[in-house]
Amino acid sequence: MHMEEIVEKILPRYTPEKKDGLIPILQEVQKEQGYLTEEAVEKIGKYLNLPVNKIYGVAAFYDQFRFRRAGHFHVQICHGTTCHLFGASTYLNEIEKQLKIKAGSTSRDRRFSLEIVNCLGACNQAPVLKVNDTYYPMVTPDDLTRIIRTIKEKTE
């Protein structure tokens, strides 16, 4: 669906006077488009009568919002307390090295994107990794190598 249609479909469900609709709107838009485009943010700002910079400021506060298109495989690594204790940082470094992208970015060929998330809510399963909609609990170094190899092969 085209960006304009997406935003126009979502906005009427919220009252422009209520500014607390901002975050749900952003979430819905991101769910539809995969990320927040400048045009979308502008449209939301016009609807809610909020400065675009304010909206960007709010969205940039949360890790859940992205401003770049996600890759074909969107890798999310949990960096909550438990996952951290179970070595999430080491995993993160390894993924960055293997996929040749930094956390928060998308590879130039749009094959992969990598994002750090605060908590996926499965601390008893730490460390947790999520690729698109699939969760990988209790990831071991071997698991990681396998997951990375698979997503690499699938996009080649």
Added chain:
Amino acid sequence: MLFDIEINGQQVSAKRGETIMEVLDRVGVKVPTLCYMPGFSPTGGCRMCIVEVDGIDSLVPACSHPVEEWMKIKTHSPRVLKARKTLVELLLASHPDDCLYCDRNGTCELQDLAAELNIRERNYRTKRQNVQVDRACSSIERNPAKCILCGHCIRVCDEVMGVSAIDVIGRGSDSRIGTTYNKGLNFSGCVKCGQCIMACPTAALTEKPGLQTVIEALNNPELYTIIQFSPTVAASIAEEFNLKASKDIPNLVRTAFKDMGFRQAFDVSMASDLVIMEAAAEFNERFGSKERLPLFTSSCPSWVKYIEDQRPRYISHLSSTRSPQQMMGRIIKSYITSSAGQKSENVFVVSVMPCTSKKHEAELDRQKETKSKYVDAVITTRELVKLIKILGIDFKTLEPEPTDTAFSMRSSAGMLFGISGGSLEGLLRTVYFNMTSQEMSPIKINDLRGLKNRKEARVKIGKQFLNVVAVNGLANAKALLDDIEAGRCDYQIVEVMACPFGCINGGGQLIDSDEKKLKTRMKALYDVDDEEMIKVAHKNPIITDIYEKFLSKPNSERNRQFLHTERIKAEET
């Protein structure tokens, strides 16, 4: 309710609801602060104002903590001093060590604080942030490396200007001040007013430097350099160099310009008189046909930019007159240049303004065919102070030079442009004359004077009444536009100055402008109005002369081409 509290062992009376900071301010105990802004609600972000209160384990920030009856406060105990010192050290940890080369060397609040707390070595280091200086904007430079995240700029931009061009981006130790999608000030709706520079404690926000081109032009023998200066500049120079008000400061400043090597110096008030003449004629025409009312004044480029960018439906309401700076530039590059026997390509026009937005304006407003500028360089009052120091001008030995060129003649109406309400007052005097062929009496409009944000007046002209309003601070202008849009008020003329209280508090003024200084600057301009012989623009002999010899009737076709501008209509989104 009054009660006693103890501050540093002394009994002090306090009121319920006051913050500790307010009590300390009143009794004259100074605690440092970086984020506190008088008149704004406190944020308690910088923690510099922490004090020790008996019975509370942690140190409390004085700016946001209310006083209570049982309080015993220590403001400079060893524990407090140690904590404060550490806080400053932590701020310095990520701050570049280039004070000697910094624009704010000597006026930096962080530097002062480090000196006050006697910090003599670097105890903490962090990884150098990889940040980019935003140099693309023609008025303002932003260097995030020097930012201490106090948030002053954001609050001024939000609450005073209502523009919100910048905001905190990110979270925790990654947070920084930035613009949408990191595209820089040029794409953020910034109106270039420079109020953020005035609010910034460090050199994270500075004006776009223009001094070097001026110095080069002065040293270029082929160029005929002419300077135009805003009347508010003279008052600020007097402040900076401690010149007595009794001296003839405008002429003293004029002498200083001559010593610097400028061939001619003009008070831009003369062009303000022209603005009045043209805008008055424009208003009379609109008032006659009842079209495009209220008329919005167009002397403030930040206001014009705000309308163009954010309220394009009101573009047609703006007066089409150029701002005084650009009118003066046009007059200099044509009329004055030819009467001085110069070619316009050899003339270099510098203007000194208490404004950063004028830098942007001069860059945009160019001649159609050659793309050459009418004003070649704009420097702020701050930069002029630097230039005076660089060139070693000593005000003690200077003697005021009598006005040597006819063009320095101006009416005091043109002088008033620097104060919010002033240009409206000047305009009304001429509008009154145009409509009744009589001078306004009394000539002062007291309703339009004083340090208020919104000043309304009802002026009787002949048998008709005009409702006028002068607003300062763009946030107040925004509220006014909303009122007009909703039909809650009906005005015929609206004057807007983007900066609070007008150009006397412009974004290019001296850094520590408090209310007392603003009042002095304001008084200096009103005093001139009291003493001046010519109080109305249409009585200025030079203006009459220019209209006879060079221009045609106010608001005529020829003048429209020359003194008016076409507004760029931003695409409505």
